Amino acid sequence: MGVQEPLSSPRVGPEAAAIVNDFSIAVATANGTGSQTANLTLLRSFFKMGIPVHGKNIFPSNIQGQPTWYHIRVSRHGYIARRPPELLVAFNAATIHEDVAGLPAGGVCVYNADIRHSPDRTDLTYYPVPVKELLEGVQVSGKVKDYIANMTYVGVVAHLLGVPLEVVRQALEHQFGGRAKLVDSNFDVVLRSHAWAQESLRKLDPYRVEPMEATEGLILMTGNEAGALGAVFGGVSVAAWYPITPSTSFIDALREFLPRLRKDPEGRPTYSVIQAEDELAAIGMVVGAGWAGARALTATSGPGLSLMAEFLSLAYFAEVPAVVWDIQRVGPSTGLPTRTSQGDVAFAYGVGHGDTKHVLLFPSSIEECFEFGYKAHDLADQLQTPVIVLSDLDLGMNNWMGEPFAYPDRPLQRGKVLSAEEVERLERFRRYADVDGDGIPYRTLPGNQNPRAAWFGRGTGHDEDARYSERSDDWWRNMQRLDRKFQTARGYVPQAVIEEVPGARLGVVCYGTTRYAIEEARDALAMQGVALDVMRVRALPFGPEVEAFVERHDDLLVIEMNRDNQLRNILRAELPQHAPKLHGVGYIDGMPLTAEWVERQVLGHLNGRAD
Amino acid sequence: MDRVQKLNLVGLSKADYAAAPSTLCKGCGHNSIANQIIQVCYDLSLRPQDVIKLSGIGCSSKSPAYFLGQSHGFNSLHGRMPSLGTGALQANHTVRAIGVSGDGDTGSIGLGQFKHLVRRNVRMVYVVENNGVYGLTKGQFSATAEYGQDLKYAGHNDFPPIDVAVEAIVAGAGFVARSFAGDAKQVRELLKAALSYRGLAVLDIISPCVAFNDEDDSRKSYAWGRANERALQEIGYVAPQDEIVIDDYDPGTTRVVELHDGSRLTLRKLEADYEPNDRMRALERLQRGEQQGELVTGLLYYDDSRPSLAEVSGFGATPLSELPDDLLRPSREALEGLLAAYA
Numbered sequence: 001m002g003v004q005e006p007l008s009s010p011r012v013g014p015e016a017a018a019i020v021n022d023f024s025i026a027v028a029t030a031n032g033t034g035s036q037t038a039n040l041t042l043l044r045s046f047f048k049m050g051i052p053v054h055g056k057n058i059f060p061s062n063i064q065g066q067p068t069w070y071h072i073r074v075s076r077h078g079y080i081a082r083r084p085p086e087l088l089v090a091f092n093a094a095t096i097h098e099d100v101a102g103l104p105a106g107g108v109c110v111y112n113a114d115i116r117h118s119p120d121r122t123d124l125t126y127y128p129v130p131v132k133e134l135l136e137g138v139q140v141s142g143k144v145k146d147y148i149a150n151m152t153y154v155g156v157v158a159h160l161l162g163v164p165l166e167v168v169r170q171a172l173e174h175q176f177g178g179r180a181k182l183v184d185s186n187f188d189v190v191l192r193s194h195a196w197a198q199e200s201l202r203k204l205d206p207y208r209v210e211p212m213e214a215t216e217g218l219i220l221m222t223g224n225e226a227g228a229l230g231a232v233f234g235g236v237s238v239a240a241w242y243p244i245t246p247s248t249s250f251i252d253a254l255r256e257f258l259p260r261l262r263k264d265p266e267g268r269p270t271y272s273v274i275q276a277e278d279e280l281a282a283i284g285m286v287v288g289a290g291w292a293g294a295r296a297l298t299a300t301s302g303p304g305l306s307l308m309a310e311f312l313s314l315a316y317f318a319e320v321p322a323v324v325w326d327i328q329r330v331g332p333s334t335g336l337p338t339r340t341s342q343g344d345v346a347f348a349y350g351v352g353h354g355d356t357k358h359v360l361l362f363p364s365s366i367e368e369c370f371e372f373g374y375k376a377h378d379l380a381d382q383l384q385t386p387v388i389v390l391s392d393l394d395l396g397m398n399n400w401m402g403e404p405f406a407y408p409d410r411p412l413q414r415g416k417v418l419s420a421e422e423v424e425r426l427e428r429f430r431r432y433a434d435v436d437g438d439g440i441p442y443r444t445l446p447g448n449q450n451p452r453a454a455w456f457g458r459g460t461g462h463d464e465d466a467r468y469s470e471r472s473d474d475w476w477r478n479m480q481r482l483d484r485k486f487q488t489a490r491g492y493v494p495q496a497v498i499e500e501v502p503g504a505r506l507g508v509v510c511y512g513t514t515r516y517a518i519e520e521a522r523d524a525l526a527m528q529g530v531a532l533d534v535m536r537v538r539a540l541p542f543g544p545e546v547e548a549f550v551e552r553h554d555d556l557l558v559i560e561m562n563r564d565n566q567l568r569n570i571l572r573a574e575l576p577q578h579a580p581k582l583h584g585v586g587y588i589d590g591m592p593l594t595a596e597w598v599e600r601q602v603l604g605h606l607n608g609r610a611d
Numbered sequence: 612m613d614r615v616q617k618l619n620l621v622g623l624s625k626a627d628y629a630a631a632p633s634t635l636c637k638g639c640g641h642n643s644i645a646n647q648i649i650q651v652c653y654d655l656s657l658r659p660q661d662v663i664k665l666s667g668i669g670c671s672s673k674s675p676a677y678f679l680g681q682s683h684g685f686n687s688l689h690g691r692m693p694s695l696g697t698g699a700l701q702a703n704h705t706v707r708a709i710g711v712s713g714d715g716d717t718g719s720i721g722l723g724q725f726k727h728l729v730r731r732n733v734r735m736v737y738v739v740e741n742n743g744v745y746g747l748t749k750g751q752f753s754a755t756a757e758y759g760q761d762l763k764y765a766g767h768n769d770f771p772p773i774d775v776a777v778e779a780i781v782a783g784a785g786f787v788a789r790s791f792a793g794d795a796k797q798v799r800e801l802l803k804a805a806l807s808y809r810g811l812a813v814l815d816i817i818s819p820c821v822a823f824n825d826e827d828d829s830r831k832s833y834a835w836g837r838a839n840e841r842a843l844q845e846i847g848y849v850a851p852q853d854e855i856v857i858d859d860y861d862p863g864t865t866r867v868v869e870l871h872d873g874s875r876l877t878l879r880k881l882e883a884d885y886e887p888n889d890r891m892r893a894l895e896r897l898q899r900g901e902q903q904g905e906l907v908t909g910l911l912y913y914d915d916s917r918p919s920l921a922e923v924s925g926f927g928a929t930p931l932s933e934l935p936d937d938l939l940r941p942s943r944e945a946l947e948g949l950l951a952a953y954a
Contacts, residue, residue, distance in 0.1 A: 238701050269926070276694065277724070284697070288695035311688060314688055318685075405950060451681045
């Protein structure tokens with residue numbers, strides 16, 4: 001086969017300046033074809049070359065055959081927000097037309113030449129890959145051959161971008177956990193495709209990678225893995241769950257880590273993981289276990305959280321520790337099960353009827369997933385209340401770079417739990433009395449051998465001794481104490497991260513994974529002379545530092561991935577004196593924000609245009 | 612007056628098993644059952660601290676407040692006691708659990724959780740105080756009410772009943788009994804046996820509601836129960852330390868069942884051909900009883916071959932809730948070792 005002549009005259013030719021370590025690739029395939037392995041091999045290859053990288057899986061709610069995309073961003077500056085891809089690997093006939101249409105001028109399209117497709121844009125560089133031909137003579141059969149076919153684009157992309165083959169092999173070894181036969185058969189296809197590309201393709205585009213040292217010492221992990229690992233180190237011992245995207249991989253990770261890390265000296269498990277019949281039962285088991293003294297969690301997403309409302313209301317009121325990981329997807333209703341959002345903030349904050357309020361944590365990175373993974377249990381025990389960790393699909397299911405996690409810096413915080421001896425020393429144990437003035441009462445656990453330790457948990461009105469009460473004064477006093485406890489929580493939760501610069505014209509407020517687009521936009525705007533202060537809220541109820549930040553800014557813009565400006569509304573409600581200056585821009589279409597979009601919103605706001 | 616109170620093997624008097632006075636109606640079957648629970652726990656010399664009480668919502672579910680005041684308890688959510696109990700007993704598998712539910716709590720809103728509790732074989736005594744009617748909301752039919760019944764407030768019942776015992780047997784329960792609140796002795800002996808059982812023991816106890824469903828012709832009334840109870844066996848519970856004493860022991864008519872903790876149950880057959888080890892037979896007998904207008908009571912089905920959830924989980928002797936911190940948090944080296952694979 002001879003060298004492919006360019007099918008068009010790209011605007012950017014080989015003579016143009018190389019674009020090194022600063023672009024995005026989209027890989028378009030059909031799901032269920034094993035492309036995830038190929039994509040993660042590419043991702044890890046870049047990572048192993050020391051280049052800052054991040055991958056996003058944009059997948060369908062389906063098992064096999066539907067369009068799926070994988071976006072990889074490499075950035076020598078370390079930016080890992082979503083950025084529309086300049087390079088496309090088009091291996092899905094069903095979407096190739098639309099995928100190609102979405103490329104910017106000067107973009108690159110590597111496509112499966114077996115797909116009937118006429119390259120029709122003159123402003124792109126096309127590289128057809130004869131996949132069937134490349135697989136001729138490969139000694140695998142049936143489904144495996146379909147899976148392994150994706151390795152052809154790994155080989156071709158490695159050649160086009162300049163990824164060393166030994167790095168690809170290392171990435172494959174990581175991917176297959178060292179199973180040599182699989183590594184060999186996949187690498188064989190990579191080698192064939194690479195050799196073919198070397199011989200047959202003339203490099204006409206400017207995109208390249210070069211080794212850096214920016215990922216030295218870092219790890220690459222998903223948020224769900226990191227959160228589950230944090231829970232394991234937080235002493236979680238009962239987990240109950242019902243499968244739901246995108247939280248399932250949280251429990252998968254838990255079930256992988258627990259048997260490795262949590263056996264007693266006799267080799268017996270120090271944990272129990274139960275797949276419940278639904279989310280009502282899952283949270284019921286968690287609340288039961290929390291009441292009985294075990295650290296317990298469930299992982300779910302919006303539809304599951306909806307079902308958990310009654311138990312979360314009970315746990316708030318009966319004051320039972322519980323941890324819920326809500327890996328947010330797009331609602332209302334079933335919504336977009338495989339897309340990301342920050343749509344559950346308002347619901348989670350008050351899930352339950354009456355005056356229910358919950359502590360929320362907003363992790364933004366795998367480091368924070370790990371840290372909040374154990375701290376959520378400390379907080380739940382200390383505050384005797386549910387703690388809901390609001391992660392999202394993007395963070396939970398995608399691979400992110402991070403520092404190796406810091407080991408917890410203090411022992412498990414078990415809160416106010418009285419032993420039999422401690423009860424003995426008391427004149428009288430009163431379950432719901434505010435002994436310390438912080439709203440947090442003392443509790444005892446079932447199995448406590450002191451005959452005076454028992455109390456009767458209930459969701460009905462109760463007095464300080466947990467006795468049934470319909471008295472108005474008992475009700476009001478108890479609800480006031482619960483509010484006092486919630487105010488105490490402000491001093492216990494992780495503080496907001498605040499970055500301020502001289503001459504800032506605007507205070508931007510965010511939380512969770514939108515930080516990546518916002519930080520990139522902030523830097524870009526700074527180059528244009530527009531300085532921003534940024535506050536990343538990490539918990540509700542927020543601490544005094546949040547109010548102080550709002551206080552010292554005249555103009556604030558809360559940016560979030562939901563339609564209704566949910567956090568902005570909470571801030572307005574809780575800081576009514578500052579409400580007029582708390583502006584919001586909420587947007588939700590299922591895709592993570594881009595820096596370019598954030599930039600436009602900020603400029604639009606500053607120029608006085610409507611959100 | 613003799614003020615000396617008899618003490619049981621753990622040095623407690625019956626008063627130590629009492630709790631707050633009942634707020635249920637005078638004559639409610641549930642009060643009788645609460646009293647039998649007090650008596651049984653005293654007789655068995657259980658330490659109240661080693662027992663937990665669980666319930667859902669409803670009249671029946673209030674009753675754990677009326678027995679074992681020195682036990683931890685949780686009056687949870689309507690129909691959700693099974694999940695709460697499952698979590699609690701995974702956290703601490705060393706306590707005994709007495710759950711009290713009702714026919715609305717188990718037969719309607721909680722039917723799904725009930726079936727899954729049975730399926731998991733969580734080690735607890737699950738009492739259904741079954742009166743065919745919703746009390747707290749003033750007299751609506753429950754799902755266990757008889758087909759075609761007429762009630763003053765609820766009107767005519769157009770739907771056939773759900774039989775809790777049948778549901779338990781079908782879902783795989785290994786201990787299923789039916790009793791009648793008016794038959795205190797049988798309730799007691801079944802409760803004792805249930806507390807000795809390896810896994811989930813279901814006791815469906817017809818417990819008349821004197822306020823809304825106690826007309827003589829109602830199948831959930833005292834009068835009808837007394838007139839139509841057909842006990843399958845005369846049941847005797849024999850504690851592990853006691854000897855079996857049976858007059859006129861005849862292997863043809865008396866069967867001894869060994870329970871998991873070394874106690875035994877003597878079943879003197881009142882129906883010559885009934886053996887409680889056959890699921891299909893049990894279902895057939897219940898069906899026939901339903902058709903013939905009989906309240907079939909006794910041990911309907913018994914099989915202790917299936918391990919409890921705690922046994923399946925492989926726990927050690929110490930409950931998860933009491934594990935020391937060093938078993939709950941792996942070492943720094945363990946963290947570093949695991950993370951190395953993600954570099």
